[in-house]
Amino acid sequence: MTATLGATPTIVLVGHGMVGQRFLEALAERGLTATHRVVVLCEEPRPAYDRVGLTSYFSGKTPEDLSMTDMEFIEKHSIELRVGDPAVSVDREAKKVTARSGEVFEYDTLVLATGSFPFVPPVPNKDATGCFVYRTIEDLLAIEEYAKTATTGAVVGGGLLGLEAAGALQGLGLTSHIVEFAPRLMPVQVDDGGGAALLRTIEDMGLSVHTGVGTQEIVVDADGAVTGMKLSDGSELATDLVVFSAGVRPRDQLARDCGLTVGERGGITVDEQCRTVSDPHVFAIGECALASDGRVYGLVAPGYEQAETAAATIARDEAEFTGADLSTKLKLLGVDVASFGDAHGSTEDCLDVVYSDSRAGLYKKLVIGRDGTLLGGILVGDADAYGTLRALTGSVPPIAPESLVLPAGASGGAQLGPSALPDDAVICSCHNVNKGTIRGAVTDHQCTTVPEVKKCTKAGTGCGSCVKVLGQLVTAELEASGVEVDKGLCGCFSQTREELYEIVFALRINTYQDLLDRYGREDARGGDGCEICKPAVASIIASLAPTIGASGYVLDGEQAALQDSNDHFLANLQKNGSYSVVPRIPGGEITPEGLIVIGEIARDFGLYTKITGGQRIDMFGARVEQLPLIWTRLVDAGFESGHAYGKSLRTVKSCVGQTWCRYGVQDSVRMAIDLELRYRGLRSPHKLKSAVSGCARECAEAQSKDFGVIATSNGWNLYVAGNGGATPRHADLLAQDLTDAELIKLIDRFLMFYIRTADRLERTSTWLERIPGGLDHVRDVVVEDSLGICEELETLMAAHVANYRDEWSDTINDPEKLARFVSFVNAPDTPDPVVGFVPERDQIKPDLPLLSIGLRPADDVLEGSAQR
Numbered sequence: 001m002t003a004t005l006g007a008t009p010t011i012v013l014v015g016h017g018m019v020g021q022r023f024l025e026a027l028a029e030r031g032l033t034a035t036h037r038v039v040v041l042c043e044e045p046r047p048a049y050d051r052v053g054l055t056s057y058f059s060g061k062t063p064e065d066l067s068m069t070d071m072e073f074i075e076k077h078s079i080e081l082r083v084g085d086p087a088v089s090v091d092r093e094a095k096k097v098t099a100r101s102g103e104v105f106e107y108d109t110l111v112l113a114t115g116s117f118p119f120v121p122p123v124p125n126k127d128a129t130g131c132f133v134y135r136t137i138e139d140l141l142a143i144e145e146y147a148k149t150a151t152t153g154a155v156v157g158g159g160l161l162g163l164e165a166a167g168a169l170q171g172l173g174l175t176s177h178i179v180e181f182a183p184r185l186m187p188v189q190v191d192d193g194g195g196a197a198l199l200r201t202i203e204d205m206g207l208s209v210h211t212g213v214g215t216q217e218i219v220v221d222a223d224g225a226v227t228g229m230k231l232s233d234g235s236e237l238a239t240d241l242v243v244f245s246a247g248v249r250p251r252d253q254l255a256r257d258c259g260l261t262v263g264e265r266g267g268i269t270v271d272e273q274c275r276t277v278s279d280p281h282v283f284a285i286g287e288c289a290l291a292s293d294g295r296v297y298g299l300v301a302p303g304y305e306q307a308e309t310a311a312a313t314i315a316r317d318e319a320e321f322t323g324a325d326l327s328t329k330l331k332l333l334g335v336d337v338a339s340f341g342d343a344h345g346s347t348e349d350c351l352d353v354v355y356s357d358s359r360a361g362l363y364k365k366l367v368i369g370r371d372g373t374l375l376g377g378i379l380v381g382d383a384d385a386y387g388t389l390r391a392l393t394g395s396v397p398p399i400a401p402e403s404l405v406l407p408a409g410a411s412g413g414a415q416l417g418p419s420a421l422p423d424d425a426v427i428c429s430c431h432n433v434n435k436g437t438i439r440g441a442v443t444d445h446q447c448t449t450v451p452e453v454k455k456c457t458k459a460g461t462g463c464g465s466c467v468k469v470l471g472q473l474v475t476a477e478l479e480a481s482g483v484e485v486d487k488g489l490c491g492c493f494s495q496t497r498e499e500l501y502e503i504v505f506a507l508r509i510n511t512y513q514d515l516l517d518r519y520g521r522e523d524a525r526g527g528d529g530c531e532i533c534k535p536a537v538a539s540i541i542a543s544l545a546p547t548i549g550a551s552g553y554v555l556d557g558e559q560a561a562l563q564d565s566n567d568h569f570l571a572n573l574q575k576n577g578s579y580s581v582v583p584r585i586p587g588g589e590i591t592p593e594g595l596i597v598i599g600e601i602a603r604d605f606g607l608y609t610k611i612t613g614g615q616r617i618d619m620f621g622a623r624v625e626q627l628p629l630i631w632t633r634l635v636d637a638g639f640e641s642g643h644a645y646g647k648s649l650r651t652v653k654s655c656v657g658q659t660w661c662r663y664g665v666q667d668s669v670r671m672a673i674d675l676e677l678r679y680r681g682l683r684s685p686h687k688l689k690s691a692v693s694g695c696a697r698e699c700a701e702a703q704s705k706d707f708g709v710i711a712t713s714n715g716w717n718l719y720v721a722g723n724g725g726a727t728p729r730h731a732d733l734l735a736q737d738l739t740d741a742e743l744i745k746l747i748d749r750f751l752m753f754y755i756r757t758a759d760r761l762e763r764t765s766t767w768l769e770r771i772p773g774g775l776d777h778v779r780d781v782v783v784e785d786s787l788g789i790c791e792e793l794e795t796l797m798a799a800h801v802a803n804y805r806d807e808w809s810d811t812i813n814d815p816e817k818l819a820r821f822v823s824f825v826n827a828p829d830t831p832d833p834v835v836g837f838v839p840e841r842d843q844i845k846p847d848l849p850l851l852s853i854g855l856r857p858a859d860d861v862l863e864g865s866a867q868r
Contacts, residue, residue, distance in 0.1 A: 052863025588615025
């Protein structure tokens with residue numbers, strides 16, 4: 001039977017996958033379905049479905065849930081969808097396509113979207129019973145059925161689908177192995193560091209990984225069923241099910257058979273309009289096409305772009321596809337993995353900024369140009385910043401790259417939101433939707449939710465990696481329009497940090513788990529929480545500890561599991577896995593005996609010493625097992641923790657004041673010591689810094705501090721909410737000519753009001769600019785007591801002062817707590833072999849080449865150096 005060409009031009013689409021469906025939508029958007037007959041020849045027994053989310057079938061989704069085909073859309077646009085009836089031949093001269101059913105379709109325009117096929121290595125017995133590929137829903141159904149009688153499964157290939165397949169086998173109850181020929185997992189997307197972080201996390205899940213080896217042979221029994229695998233290193237792996245997921249190849253046989261030009265390594269050669277170079281009436285899109293830049297794109301976003309280009313060209317609109325962004329963000333076995341831009345640093349003279357925490361399975365690398373331009377990056381374990389970083393690629397970020405790779409809560413870390421992006425920044429690369437379009441959906445089309453914006457713009461309907469940034473943009477735009485939005489701290493709590501503080505304070509809740517179970521979001525109750533709310537709630541509980549009956553010691557019980565990385569060991573983690581130790585030196589005043597003690601400790605433990613900007617002495621290079629020994633000697637000499645590692649008071653600097661200086665008008669050293677001893681250990685939303693200057697010459701730089709004091713002839717002036725660092729802010733004068741008692745009372749009130757009302761990780765400078773009324777409101781509250789809470793604020797501070805305990809002293813006197821200070825839990829007496837040093841200027845510095853060898857077995861590594 002032949003479908004005869006009539007007056008209505010006909011478009012025949014061969015293939016109905018994700019890209020094919022997007023092509024149909026693009027035709028409809030341009031009105032071509034109203035002017036053309038559209039025929040779709042689909043090989044699979046079901047219409048287009050979400051192949052990116054294929055593995056979610058094993059998490060409970062049905063094939064119907066995965067469907068991307070709205071049959072109402074098909075019917076509305078009179079599209080002739082023929083499921084299970086693929087094209088088997090093309091006669092280009094006669095412009096006819098023959099389907100497997102025998103029906104012949106004449107065409108004016110032919111679009112090939114045949115996709116790709118799984119590559120199966122040519123090893124003996126590759127087609128044995130028990131061998132599968134991982135590409136379609138039918139493949140998954142077959143694997144699921146065979147796994148009912150299997151105990152062990154092996155996946156050949158450690159790429160994207162390979163890891164998903166291994167997780168699926170494990171979910172089916174099989175012992176799972178991954179065999180990857182490359183030296184690391186996901187070799188295309190991540191580098192060695194990212195691969196190492198991913199490997200550790202996946203092995204912790206109970207999967208066995210074999211990298212750097214290939215499959216030599218599938219071993220079978222007398223019935224031809226799989227019993228094992230022989231590997232290239234001579235070893236054998238017992239398994240009764242094998243899944244090949246070793247990459248894909250363009251499905252171009254139909255094109256070859258009809259004489260279309262294909263690339264040397266496969267792929268139908270097309271021009272910039274996705275028209276085949278052999279025939280202007282034939283287009284090729286998706287994984288079967290060899291684009292004009294010489295690439296075959298295996299990602300959905302470039303495929304969508306090609307679909308839109310082909311549809312636009314057929315509609316005689318100007319469009320071209322000359323290449324695409326290969327950025328990807330995925331969640332593999334529950335692990336976030338993302339890469340974007342020049343992820344592997346191939347640009348000449350580029351530099352790497354790297355943060356790695358093997359224990360937590362985190363790896364973040366940014367590739368930076370010599371001029372500061374963000375060129376690309378890799379994120380493993382935490383890809384929350386992916387959307388913003390990818391959109392900033394090609395520009396100079398507004399903050400230092402080092403700040404962007406540090407995790408939330410880490411000292412020096414910064415969160416750069418989408419508000420920093422220009423309107424032309426692409427947010428959704430799948431559908432090429434920029435920030436301005438998303439903002440317009442809210443302001444011009446009255447969209448108030450992410451689903452509504454998705455429907456309006458298509459943003460977030462592809463791979464889904466931009467959905468978080470999309471949500472942030474929608475929230476920001478709604479807020480700007482005066483619409484109330486969910487301001488919850490995180491996915492676990494619908495309340496803000498300020499609201500959680502009030503709940504903890506009012507109800508005397510003294511554990512994180514109790515707070516989560518009683519006031520968390522419904523689906524978060526009974527869970528473990530997240531890395532956003534755990535340290536935030538820990539800080540709230542610590543700041544209110546004496547009042548609510550909690551322990552103020554951050555390593556006590558549940559509190560220990562909630563802390564940020566530095567608080568875990570009460571010391572600052574450095575780039576080679578060693579730690580720095582900073583004893584408190586109140587006001588910067590120290591005796592010769594104290595200096596000698598610090599010098600002797602640094603000498604005996606071989607530590608690098610440096611005077612800090614906060615008038616203290618920092619000792620670098622301590623191994624984790626050395627920390628308690630160092631603290632013991634410091635505590636015996638009268639020192640205590642300087643809390644350089646915590647979100648708490650750091651230092652109160654001072655000049656020498658009237659005691660020595662001929663310009664001084666007050667005893668600034670005494671006041672600085674009094675303030676530092678009063679507020680030491682006070683946990684807060686972010687770090688606190690202070691200074692006291694003995695006269696208006698301001699040698700202690702008090703006006704750049706969170707709270708700063710300057711002496712006058714009549715007393716003291718109090719300045720608040722100053723900040724140095726990357727975004728300096730001059731402090732504001734809160735009150736002047738104060739007595740000692742008045743000064744301390746106002747600082748008590750100011751600090752407790754800040755702790756009570758600030759957001760998570762919000763410095764006093766940002767807090768003051770955010771809260772309604774700004775400085776005037778703060779002055780009304782803490783000076784004039786407009787809210788009637790000053791007595792309460794003073795009582796809270798008095799409780800903190802009365803119950804202060806030195807964390808170092810508590811730790812060295814608790815054998816149970818001391819047990820955590822080891823490099824390896826299973827070998828507590830073994831020092832970390834990668835923590836090494838070399839001499840420099842009569843001291844030491846980290847031996848960074850040791851890190852590049854890759855010896856580090858399991859510890860935190862913070863790198864911020866130029867590695868290229």
